[in-house]
Amino acid sequence: MDSETMSLRSSLEEMLDSLRRRGEQPTDLPPALPARPNARGRLPLARRSLPVDFKIECKTSKGTKKKGGEIEDWILKNGEGAIFKNGIFGRKRIRAENQPEESPYFEMAEGNRFKGRDEKVDDLAASTSSVGRSDEKMKNAADYVLKKELRAWCWLPTGKWELGKVQSISGNNARILLSDAKVLTVAVENLSPANPVMLDNVDDLIKLSYLNEPSVLHNLKQRYSHDMIYTKAGRILIAFNPFKDIPLYGNDYMVAYKQKTSDSPHVYAVADTAFSEMMRVGTSQSIVISGESGAGKTETAKFAMQYLVAVCGGSEIECEVLQTSCILEAFGNAKTCRNDNSSRFGKLIELHFNPSGRICGAKIETFLLEKSRVVQQARGERSFHVFYQLCAGAPPLLKEQLNLKPPYEYEYLKQNDCLTIDGVDDAKRFHKLMEALDIVKISKEDQEKAFAMLAAVLWLGNIAFTVIDNEDHVEINMSEGTAFVCM
Numbered sequence: 001m002d003s004e005t006m007s008l009r010s011s012l013e014e015m016l017d018s019l020r021r022r023g024e025q026p027t028d029l030p031p032a033l034p035a036r037p038n039a040r041g042r043l044p045l046a047r048r049s050l051p052v053d054f055k056i057e058c059k060t061s062k063g064t065k066k067k068g069g070e071i072e073d074w075i076l077k078n079g080e081g082a083i084f085k086n087g088i089f090g091r092k093r094i095r096a097e098n099q100p101e102e103s104p105y106f107e108m109a110e111g112n113r114f115k116g117r118d119e120k121v122d123d124l125a126a127s128t129s130s131v132g133r134s135d136e137k138m139k140n141a142a143d144y145v146l147k148k149e150l151r152a153w154c155w156l157p158t159g160k161w162e163l164g165k166v167q168s169i170s171g172n173n174a175r176i177l178l179s180d181a182k183v184l185t186v187a188v189e190n191l192s193p194a195n196p197v198m199l200d201n202v203d204d205l206i207k208l209s210y211l212n213e214p215s216v217l218h219n220l221k222q223r224y225s226h227d228m229i230y231t232k233a234g235r236i237l238i239a240f241n242p243f244k245d246i247p248l249y250g251n252d253y254m255v256a257y258k259q260k261t262s263d264s265p266h267v268y269a270v271a272d273t274a275f276s277e278m279m280r281v282g283t284s285q286s287i288v289i290s291g292e293s294g295a296g297k298t299e300t301a302k303f304a305m306q307y308l309v310a311v312c313g314g315s316e317i318e319c320e321v322l323q324t325s326c327i328l329e330a331f332g333n334a335k336t337c338r339n340d341n342s343s344r345f346g347k348l349i350e351l352h353f354n355p356s357g358r359i360c361g362a363k364i365e366t367f368l369l370e371k372s373r374v375v376q377q378a379r380g381e382r383s384f385h386v387f388y389q390l391c392a393g394a395p396p397l398l399k400e401q402l403n404l405k406p407p408y409e410y411e412y413l414k415q416n417d418c419l420t421i422d423g424v425d426d427a428k429r430f431h432k433l434m435e436a437l438d439i440v441k442i443s444k445e446d447q448e449k450a451f452a453m454l455a456a457v458l459w460l461g462n463i464a465f466t467v468i469d470n471e472d473h474v475e476i477n478m479s480e481g482t483a484f485v486c487m
């Protein structure tokens with residue numbers, strides 16, 4: 001095992017140990033998530049014009065009937081041989097028992113919508129006994145789709161989804177009129193039902209009649225294009241990174257969410273719900289923020305903390321809590337190819353409240369810091385912010401004491417020729433860092449020790465060695481770095 005893996009393992013072990021120490025069993029299990037529809041296509045309500053609660057039937061090319069999980073397995077194994085591989089829309093051919101007045105699927109709506117899995121399998125078994133009628137039913141379904149000029153998403157060979165209207169269906173192919181007036185012939189298995197226009201821009205994905213991939217992406221994209229970066233998916237909040245300042249934050253918004261006069265999806269609403277539930281139920285609440293690098297997790301966590309601090313306090317401790325971000329980011333964040341302020345560690349932030357709902361303490365645990373970044377960074381990336389901040393912003397006396405040079409003088413910092421970040425003033429950030437350290441009451445003496453350690457690390461990187469024989473023995477080169485580190 002190499003040393004890096006060893007250090008990662010030990011960090012991981014440390015984290016697990018610390019989690020274990022925090023209690024073997026969570027005493028505050030989160031409430032069960034509400035039942036959510038199948039992501040492949042939630043069946044719409046009976047009153048809507050689209051097909052509802054169809055049954056699945058399956059017959060192999062040899063005529064044997066299959067049901068339940070067998071169907072899925074069989075379709076996967078048999079590919080093109082699966083005659084029911086795809087219906088009018090999507091993977092499943094669906095059929096209704098009775099002919100509705102308007103929709104060929106009407107009858108199934110109320111009775112079967114909330115049936116459990118076993119009941120549905122029973123339905124499936126029943127439905128396979130009437131395969132003979134399926135062609136007629138499918139024709140009705142096709143007629144219905146055509147009559148209503150239903151919109152559908154087409155999966156194009158280019159790998160994109162395109163919205164169009166179904167013009168005609170013949171065999172396994174459908175002709176689709178696209179928005180640019182082009183007509184495409186698409187295999188029906190490459191179609192997914194689109195939601196009616198009235199559902200454009202809905203603020204909660206569970207309001208969509210069809211929860212398929214293109215419909216979800218379309219909805220999120222539309223909202224994003226109107227700077228609506230938050231969307232709900234039931235109890236989950238989806239947050240998009242706008243990469244620009246959007247006027248969605250600040251006092252007025254906080255008041256609106258506190259007084260519940262706004263119910264648009266927002267990180268403030270999530271923080272408010274967590275706080276209200278904590279006060280109501282009397283147990284700890286967690287907000288889990290996840291996403292890929294650059295998705296906006298750190299910013300979102302900061303907005304959530306700002307909200308909690310604003311509505312639950314006004315005393316000194318809250319101010320200290322907010323200042324921790326500045327310190328953590330200086331020491332643990334760095335510029336990467338994906339994010340100019342990427343957190344190179346994980347963190348667990350606890351805010352402690354007293355019985356009256358005021359913040360009375362906080363605890364931050366960090367884990368898995370990417371230590372190797374100190375000595376090596378990928379092209380276009382920097383080491384941790386604090387090194388550049390120290391070099392740029394240290395007061396003259398400190399600079400002299402620590403023999404500080406500009407970043408390009410240090411091997412650890414200059415290796416990638418990436419010394420600055422557009423729009424970021426490292427010197428100013430250093431002053432903010434010192435203020436934050438003062439606010440969280442780190443003594444001047446401890447601050448100086450920390451800065452001396454950082455300077456020592458930089459100088460250590462400047463020590464060079466020369467191989468002096470064939471057995472790879474080395475000798476240290478005398479240089480400014482060597483002299484300074486040995487002092």
Ligand SMILES: Nc1ncnc2c1ncn2[C@@H]1O[C@H](COP(=O)(O)OP(=O)(O)OP(=O)(O)O)[C@@H](O)[C@H]1O
Nearest residue numbers: 241243244293294295296297298299339341342343
């Ligand atoms: N809600 C927002 N409003 C404005 N800008 C934002 C918002 N969220 C993120 N950003 C911008 O995107 C950048 C990256 O976001 P952030 O650092 O929060 O991502 P992250 O998910 O924490 O990334 P990493 O995992 O690399 O740490 C921020 O520095 C900020 O410029």
